[in-house]
Amino acid sequence: MSVEPLSASQGRGSLAADPIVAIATAPGRGAVGIVRVSGPALAGLAERLCGRRLEPRVATYTAFRDAAGGIIDQGLALYFAAPHSYTGEDVLELQAHGGPVVLQLLLARCLEAAAEIDPATGAPRLPRLRLARPGEFTQRAFLNDKLDLAQAEAVADLIDASTEAAARLAARSLAGVFSAEIERLREALVQLRMLVEATLDFPEEEVDFLEQADAAGQLEALQAGVDAVLRSARQGALLREGIKVVIAGQPNAGKSSLLNALAGAELAIVTPVAGTTRDVVQQTIQIEGVPLHVLDTAGLRDSEDEVERIGIERAWSHIENADAVLFLHDLTRLGAPEYEAEEDRITRALSQKLGPNVPVIDVWNKRDAWPDAHALPGPADAHDALVLSARTGEGLQRLRERLLQVAGWQSGQEGLYLARERHVQALRQVQAQLDHARALLQAPMPSLELLAEELRLAQNALNEITGAFGADDLLGVIFSRFCIGK
Known part of the structure; x- marks a missing residue:
């Protein structure tokens, strides 16, 4: 309901x-x-x-x-x-x-x-x-001013927290740490708006309020503050939402074995028979508290089997909606003409189906089965190549580190708080409005009316985070996702 x-x-x-x-x-x-x-x-x-x-x-x-x-x-x-x-x-x-x-x-x-x-x-x-x-x-x-909107959302986040880090950051947001940062930015923005409005209201005084009060310096400091809060909010949103990682590749490349190795459990069936995986198997894993939703998909190939063909279609559907793709290669088949031709076809398809901001991580599996312990063929021999063995676990730690890097996680940060994607979007909107304001302020003949409007829009975006200003339907969506009794 x-x-x-x-x-x-x-x-x-x-x-x-x-x-x-x-x-x-x-x-x-x-x-x-x-x-x-x-x-x-x-x-x-x-x-x-x-x-x-x-x-x-x-x-x-x-x-x-x-x-x-x-x-x-x-x-x-x-x-x-x-x-x-x-x-x-x-x-x-x-x-x-x-x-x-x-x-x-x-x-x-x-x-x-x-x-x-x-x-x-x-x-x-x-x-x-x-x-x-x-x-x-x-x-x-x-509604009765006991919590602002960011704190109210933190109540649900604390209940839903799936990691210790997420629970601790949700508690910080519930205590008002995030809201205090937003209020600090809002006060600085209101002060800057006051200066601009004063210049508009009293032009006959011939007093350059903006220059005397160092409006440009205040705007620069405000932008730096927004950037810092946005960085923390991005990390908090990552801890809350995680990213969707799809394991893709040809049949028998070891996709199911890799999922099992990352999860530390036998989740997917592993056999030497090509096409064993017919449907998507998903598991959420945690790396340094960051949730990663990892999906094992059907091997990508042309198939006459109707059930397998449906599984392959679902695999491509998940790949197209992924935040990152692990393209798994089989070391033991590198150099085989049919295998290499299929690798090229999958590479072209990935480039066509994925957006420019979706990273594809090339991973070479079955290191334990490669006969030469030192020499690796082609790109697998590159310095930054991810070569591993899903069976023995060799190289898994490097893969985990690369996944965190792709996710944008920066460990050891202080002062984080659990944030939502809407908070990140609102802060990005504030950034955009302040960029416009700065361009106006630096113009030879600044349009103060337009400058005042940009600052007003920036404040509206900030206010939406804590609920000082927001659409009625936004409130309905947020609170409808709570459990009954809360």
Whole structure:
């Protein structure tokens, strides 16, 4: 279920109309499960569910009761009074035993108790309580200024982190490290905009605000700051997204063996029979915390077998969408006329199907089977050639290092934070607008109106990162990808 886009009238700081409830822990059995409620004035509902008033921000061990006063379960109840809560609204958390049936009973009891008539008011205790949509608790935290948009995304990234490095960087982003960098850039940009606008507004004063305030120097420093943040964001996005690496080559070049060697597990079937691999086998591996999505594909050749032909078509489809291609060559067949002719055909096809920015890494396999331990034929003898044995593991470390290099990873960097591709694109947009601004500022007769517009567009791009400004449909897309209860 996706989050409905916010209406134009729902700005940041507004409270959502309906109270919401959801099971906040993962499906299945566990030691503890949580039912979470958020909305206005939850103290009465909490008292009805627990049979006692709850002191805010104090864990209370209590029984959770049904409508007749019977006990559903016993556990901890936590009540957070607005605005001192995750969402900025009143929040109630019921921590019970983590059985699916128990949690469903508690969820149903919350909805039932909310609809009961309160004797003191003659009205439902909590009207319009409904099930939460995916990401709606965090969405409310954003709308109520408890988190900015980059921090809200970091919540999902922390949950989804597949490596220790990704989890640590997501925690940094959630703590506001990335947002603080963006705010620093925004303040510098606002200061520069102020100078340009002042020059536009008061031309009769004959005071060159831009020159006196060193606007060119401020713009240069701002560009350097954006470049530094973009470098860190690229690395963070790489840790989050990884790259897609496709192993391609003729049948029996050792593609499946290489996938197994990189993964450290027998994932793909390996036999001496050509055409064993008929479909794509994918595995995500980690090198220095960077996820690489490696795909083993069917051997590339002309085939009369219909099933194999479909596998080869799928192989080319994945190759065309790869971030990098490992073109695997068989050392033991180099020099054979038919083999070399097919290698040339695959090389031409790769050059036609791949974009100019997609690297092709040539790898010569079966080093262990080459008879001369010192001399290698042709290009495999080059200084930077990647020669390995998927069977023995010789040369695999060099391949891993080359893959990191191709991915753009730079180890040992400090001050990184987990970023998303949209953050990288926004920062690139800021770079482009500032480049235009610099060209205008350096012109013999600067157009200050155009300069002011370029700076405004740059600030809009920065604001989109933290959500100070952004399209309503962007918010809907982001929060719809969260899990329910978060």
